[in-house]
Amino acid sequence: MLEPRDAADLAEIVADAAAQGRKLELRGGGTKAAFGAPREAEVASLAGLTGVVDYDPAELVLTVRAGTLLSDVQALVASEGQMLAFEPWGEPAATIGGTVAAGVAGSRRVTAGSARDHLLGLTAVSGRGEVFVAGAKVVKNVTGYDLPKLMAGSWGRLGAMAELTLKVLPAPRHVVTLAARGLAPAAAHAAMACALGSRADVSAAAALPDGTVLLRVAGFAPSVAARCAVLPDLLAGHCALEAMAEDEAAPLWRQAMAGEALRGTVRWDVHLPPRHAAELIAALPEGTDWAMDWGGGRLWIGTDREDQAVREAAARLGGEARLVVAPEAMRARLNAFHPRARSVLALEARVRRAFDPKGVFATGRFAEDGDADAVSA
16 A cells, blocks of 8 residues: 655655556545445555644634544534534544545535535646646635536546645534424425425435434524524424434434435435435335435435346436445446436546546546546547
């Protein structure tokens, strides 16, 4: 395993790999190493690139090295009464660079935006072994192309992020979870849609297969109290609401945002129009486990079936499904990402060639790594 100490060291490692025709798999904490197909590639660990470069709480801007633990970043901003608004989650070893590269966002994403919406700038190394800087350490920046949005969610296929600048936001002073019980999926979606579209400013909404619906209200205590008082009347035609203790609510939110505790050896992450979430659940085989987040825009599916039934059902409803957890044989057979149109694949291939012309980061983890040169531009 290669262990660069800084951006210059990382650039030298990548340049050597490009010159020798070797493949490099970029890795932070390794918590998502089982995502994608099994592959053989030399690992370049970014776990040694740690530490805070600059943090200005007054300006709501944090610059940190990519290998810094996500939990350490969250603890740092929390100590200043702030937060990463896209609510990233991960296992204890998850790094901030890996989290942004994977585009991880929690239940607040439906109102606060995704990782790419909060990545202001970065320092990275391209597949040529060249260090480049994109974005800026300011919240407003309109110069040039918005490369940070391109790098967030790219899974290390465009370059190795060594340093990230993130926008942080004040953490809410008070948070309350209101819960409804015993709702079927269609009724749960209707209740969540009503809450999210109301004047109560609900920041997150999720539903679980036992019929529990979770609504999060956050802000200053008087405002939260007023909105919590209004919501039962607004949702009277859908369900009754009750306040839930934080220690009871926290694991339920975690289940909704990360798909934790779902039954089955296979886990799918489905994104689709929220109005179709209940329809997709109804189309799944009996016994399939699920968790609904983002008001129904994200649906986690847990199953033991090793076919594409979930992906096919999602596609029929205008959605797409990522294969997140599966036995190795299934991951070797099915691409992690939902199939895309040839025109989209061709555009992606051109972008990847621009950053990585020799395919240093094309390890075979994703099917399009090997198909890139076969796709007509």
